[in-house]
Amino acid sequence: MSAPNDIVMRAEGVGKRYRLGVTDRRQFIDEFKAFTYKLRGKADPTRSLDAMGSQRIGEDFWALRDVSFEVRHGEVLGIIGRNGAGKSTLLKLLSRITQPTEGVISMRGKVSSLLEVGTGFHPELSGRDNIYLNGAILGMRKTEVDAKLNDIISFSGIEHHIDTPVKRYSSGMRVRLGFAVAAHLEPEVLIVDEVLSVGDADFQRKSMGKMKDSANSGRTVLFVSHNMTAMRSLCSRVIWLENGRVRMQGPTEEVVAAYLGNNSSSATEKTWGEEDAPGSEVGRLRHVRVAPASGGELFLWEDAIDVEITFEKLVDEPVYLVIWVYNSDNMEIVNTNIRESLSEADTLISGTHVAVCQFPSHLFNSGDLILSIGMAHNGRMSFKLDNVVSFTVVEPPRTGTWHGRRQGMLQLQLPWKVR
Amino acid sequence: MTETHDIGTTPAGTVWEGAVGRTWDVVIRPASPWWRLDLKEIWRYRDLLSMLIYRDLTALYKQTILGPVWVLVQPLLTSIMFAVIFGLMARMSLAGYPPLLFYMAAVVPWSFFSVVVTKTAATLTTNAPLMTKVYFPRLIPPLSTLGSSAFTFLVQLALFFVFALFYRVSGFLCLGTRLGIALVASVGVIGNGLALGAGLLVAALTTKYRDLAFVIGFAVQLLMYMSPVIFPLAKVQEGSKLRIVVEANPLTPVIEGFRGSLLGSEMHWSTLWYPAIVSAVLIVLGLALFKRVERSFADVV
Structure with missing residues (x-):
């Protein structure tokens, strides 16, 4: 021990x-x-x-x-969980914004949280004044700010505008200034919540470096994020919250794997009986399943993805199955229909059929994907069922210094050449 | 050493002797009693207090032509307005004092009081975005209001003395400087207590009854007419209904006392008992209620 x-x-x-x-x-x-x-x-x-x-x-x-845990000095502890699992509530309790209904939380040393950067900026005051104000709000002494002022200003990268009122700043500049102050807090325990998602890539790299420095210099960090890539490379231990309780805590790889496995198996399959099968007079859905073609548990980026649809065709005319793929922001990424690779003759006979559509590997960016399925008949959509199955594409552990989420809906592996 | 823990419980076999070596700095429990003010905590955040006072004082007059001169212009204009309306037009008898001085001696402490009350009453609402994101002692914003208003008050008081010199009226000299200062100080403490106590009380109640946010403006205005800001108490007929109402107002002795010590009229110390007791009660009640709502405040708003 x-x-x-x-x-x-x-x-x-x-x-x-x-x-x-x-x-x-x-x-x-x-x-x-x-x-x-x-x-x-x-x-x-x-x-x-x-x-x-x-x-x-x-x-x-x-x-x-019933949440119990302990954090050791110098540990980088990750907290994961779906939305509404209680992560934010826990952070609010730890940063003393609200008080617990039961239980006791004990802490040593200064605990600072980055629940929101740039809190309490006053628009009329200059950037410099706001560094002092924000620092004081976050619990810094004036002498501390004095000592770190130059570092903060150069970290923020807005040296030229530091004496301009903050109301004239762009939102990006405000975030930079806020983060610069927060990054120089040097508390014994630092609480970070999804801060990595702010700012541009260059700034994210800076912030990530600062957080790593903090961790390496023996500072304790509590890190809350949906970004499993950052989680894996930063945290030594992870707590997984579910419905307000600790579902699991332990070494990062174990917990993250269990979390991802649990999450992605939740809605990948749907079956309907004779009575409740959805559809229309041309056809009905009986069973839909989405699975990695490799047969594995996780939908890894390098896996092809099979969508298997068992459907009843009620007419002896051509009926087209259609699949739509949406991301979690409800943006349509792609749609495909059965006629893209099958001839009309293949879809003519009525009865129960099983169609399999394979999405190639290295296609979707990491994140949640939701499928809608429908049938078209005589050139018009007969029905479209939303939110049929969903799955989560997982990105493999990344090397390098940048751990932010890659933007874009697709993440292709394209051939590059250098001449 | 493995770090694998049981699900949902503290690791078995871990004994918490850790706390013996060095005591915990912060222990968060469901509730702490209302009388625990945590003055140590406030002291730890004294730099935030001074930054907020600085912010209040500087940010207010940014982008104005007159800038900080507004601090002097405001009470002066109010006093001139009162002097013209009540002194000249209504021909109110002011016990022989120059109208401008007579009104300034009451407008300055009155505006101090009204600013502290209204701003403290709104403290939880105006600072809500901050309070739902960062922890700091919740009493800091009201205290900063008190601080910045006190500074403004002192500046305005200095202006009064300039005018007093001009009119060659000085209560301090008449009463004896020591007594004058003692009187001003005790009146000031009582006035502050009334303002802060009432403000905190309203702030706490406003989280539950938003109506109070609207009421407070009228209430402060009404209080002014119920106190001898615009008329000398001696002019209100003894035993009349108005006299009873005015004397029930704990601010009456405060305003009278302040004006008396500045202008050098007779002043009875015994009249200060009443506002002192009211102020103590308001402070205790205000702090208790404020403490009660600040616990759950972040959840409600």
Whole structure:
């Protein structure tokens, strides 16, 4: 065992409850009624009945429950989970923005969070004044800012405009300045939330380098991100949150693999029975499955992807199956129909058929992809079923210094030549 | 050494002697009692306090032609306005003092009070974007308002003395400087207490009842007419309904006392008991309620 003294943060049974539906904005008269009834020892008449009687869970929502972990000095701890898993709530608790409903969090040394860079900038003040203001808001002493002022200014890369009011800055400049201050906080525990997504690539590289420096210089970092690439290369240990609870914590590779495996198997297959098969008078869907052609668990970038559709054709006329591929922003990436490679004769006979469409490897960029499936008949769309199956394309661990998410919907492997 | 942990629980066999070696710096628990003010914490953030005061003072008058001169122009214009309307047109008798001085001696402390109350009352709303993102002691913004307003107040007071010299009226000299300063100081403390306490109370209640944000403007205005800012208390008929209302206002002795010590009229210390008690009650109540809402504030807004 390592010396226990190096534990810098400890959470024990931490929970955070939110009230759902109760807006907490009762009228004054209700408040008064509740008070007088309480004085007389009666039940509050303004409270809804099921809230006091039966323990209806719908009223309370535990954003976090029973979360326990510890962070050792110098550790880079990653926190992953789907949206709504409680990551942000946990960060809010750790950065003391809100208080837990139960449990205890203990910390040593200064804990700073980068929940939002450039917090508290005043538009009328100059960049220089705002460095002091922002630094103070983030818990820096004035003497600290004095000492680091030049570093901060040169890190931000806006030396020429440092005495210009911040309201004249572009949003990019504001972010740079904000990050420059935050990067020089030098707390014992640094909490970072998706900050890597801000700024251009050059700035991202700078920030990433700064974060690595922090980690290497023995600073403890808590890092929250959806970016598994950055997670893998930065963190030594990862906590996976699901529905407000710790689903798993341990070495990065193990947890990330389990997380990705769990996530991508969630909606890759759908089956319908005789009764509920969706479709129209020309045909119905019975079974849809999307899987890596390699037979593996993950949809790796280097895998081809098979979409297998079992469908019933109800007419003896040509019917075209169509597949649409959308990304998580609901942008259409591509659509394909069965006539692209099959002749009309192949699609003529009615009955149950299985169609397989293969998307080649090295095609989609990493991220969530959602398929819609439909059928066309007589030159018009007979039906289109959205959100049939979904899967997550995973990028292999990357070498090099840049870990930001690659932009674009496709990530092709194109032949390059140098002459 | 492996780091594999059980799912959802603390690692088995880990004993927390760690905390013995060096105590925790911060322990976050579900609730801390309302009387724990954490003055140490506020002291730790004193640089933020001074930065916010600096921000309040400098940012306000950016992009104005007169700039910081507005600090002097505002009370002067108000006093001139009162002097013209009440002194000249309504021919209000002002116990023989020059109208401008008479009004300035009350407008300066009054504007201090009203700015602190209204700004403190809105502190949770105006600083919401900040408070939902960064932790700092939530009392810092109200304290910074108090600080920047106090600075403005002192500057305006200096202006008053310039005018007093011009009119050759000086309460300090009449009353004896020591007594004058003691009076101004105690009146100031009480006034601050009233302003901060009432402001915090309203701030806390506003998170629940947004109506108060609208009410506060009228309330402050009403309070002014209920206090001897525009008329000397002695002119209000003893025993009349108006007199009772004016005397019920804890600000009345404060304003009277302040004007008295500046202009050199008679002043009874005993009148200060009432506002002192009200101010203490407001401060305790305001702090308690403020502390209560600041805990859950980030979740509600």
